[in-house]
Amino acid sequence: MGLKAIVTVTLKNGVLDPQGKAIHGALGNLGFEGVDDVRQGKIIELDLTGSNEDEARKSVEAMCEKLLANTVIENYRVELHSA
Amino acid sequence: MKTAIILFPGTNRERDMAVALERASGAKPAIVWHGETELPQGLDLIVLPGGFAHGDYLRCGAIAANASPIMPAVVNAAGRGVHVMGVCNGFQMLTEAGLLPGALMRNASLKFVCRDVHLHVAHNDSPFTRNYTPNEVIRVPVAHGDGNYFVDEQTLDALEAEARVLFRYCDDAGALTEDANPNGSQRNIAGIVNEAGNVMGMMPHPEDMVEHTFGGIGGLPLFEGLAKAA
Numbered sequence: 001m002g003l004k005a006i007v008t009v010t011l012k013n014g015v016l017d018p019q020g021k022a023i024h025g026a027l028g029n030l031g032f033e034g035v036d037d038v039r040q041g042k043i044i045e046l047d048l049t050g051s052n053e054d055e056a057r058k059s060v061e062a063m064c065e066k067l068l069a070n071t072v073i074e075n076y077r078v079e080l081h082s083a
Numbered sequence: 084m085k086t087a088i089i090l091f092p093g094t095n096r097e098r099d100m101a102v103a104l105e106r107a108s109g110a111k112p113a114i115v116w117h118g119e120t121e122l123p124q125g126l127d128l129i130v131l132p133g134g135f136a137h138g139d140y141l142r143c144g145a146i147a148a149n150a151s152p153i154m155p156a157v158v159n160a161a162g163r164g165v166h167v168m169g170v171c172n173g174f175q176m177l178t179e180a181g182l183l184p185g186a187l188m189r190n191a192s193l194k195f196v197c198r199d200v201h202l203h204v205a206h207n208d209s210p211f212t213r214n215y216t217p218n219e220v221i222r223v224p225v226a227h228g229d230g231n232y233f234v235d236e237q238t239l240d241a242l243e244a245e246a247r248v249l250f251r252y253c254d255d256a257g258a259l260t261e262d263a264n265p266n267g268s269q270r271n272i273a274g275i276v277n278e279a280g281n282v283m284g285m286m287p288h289p290e291d292m293v294e295h296t297f298g299g300i301g302g303l304p305l306f307e308g309l310a311k312a313a
Contacts (some may be wrong), residue, residue, distance in 0.1 A: 015233060016267070018193050067149045070142055070179065074234060083256045
């Protein structure tokens with residue numbers, strides 16, 4: 001019984017997101033109203049071997065700090081689910 | 084001058100870089116595969132060249148900077164004062180490795196930009212600019228999709244106060260205009276050095292302006308200056 005980690009990486013507030021802007025503009029062109037702002041991020045799914053949640057969280061957070069996110073410009077959030 | 088150019092899977096500018104370095108210094112650089120864990124002894128300069136290392140997957144330069152086996156040796160050499168230069172993808176790697184502050188984001192236009200630009204050279208009190216004159220305007224090409232330099236305001240002010248911004252995008256008269264900025268970089272920044280002054284990253288390609296047949300020699304003084312410093 002392993003765990004699945006879902007890492008969500010988003011741009012920090014104040015960091016310009018031209019892709020989000022382009023999506024926002026495109027939604028407007030398609031006639032969708034009521035969108036104040038769009039920010040684009042990414043989701044990384046990891047299938048983990050261990051089943052200890054505390055250890056898994058610690059380990060995935062270390063992966064985020066070292067590689068998965070660039071903390072100069074990005075925030076990350078880790079969710080764990082039973083696989 | 085003893086130079087090593089690091090070759091990552093997906094790097095494609097190592098040969099242009101080698102030609103420029105040999106033209107300026109007379110010595111052929113060593114090309115070192117990223118899977119090595121040791122650099123040649125007695126290096127004066129390490130170059131991280133342009134390209135698309137590791138396919139630019141995850142973030143440009145991220146996998147090269149954080150997971151390529153050679154990088155700890157590069158970081159170590161930088162700490163010992165060896166000159167390190169990152170161009171384009173190499174600049175992205177230097178920020179990802181934490182050797183330079185900030186990050187290179189997607190171009191504000193969302194378009195890959197491939198054209199000549201003008202650069203304003205701030206001063207020549209650096210091994211990377213010693214063969215230029217202060218406020219000189221040079222012409223070199225850019226070719227990138229992620230060259231939009233971003234860092235917090237406090238660091239920007241510090242970079243400027245410490246004269247660590249070496250190159251800025253400008254028009255042909257040297258004015259730092261918005262139109263002359265190809266990617267949306269804060270304060271038109273094209274190239275910076277670290278606090279110690281021995282690590283430099285820039286998005287444009289000086290190695291592609293070292294012969295008149297290329298259209299100019301605006302990049303040559305950078306390499307000649309490094310050769311002189313060695």
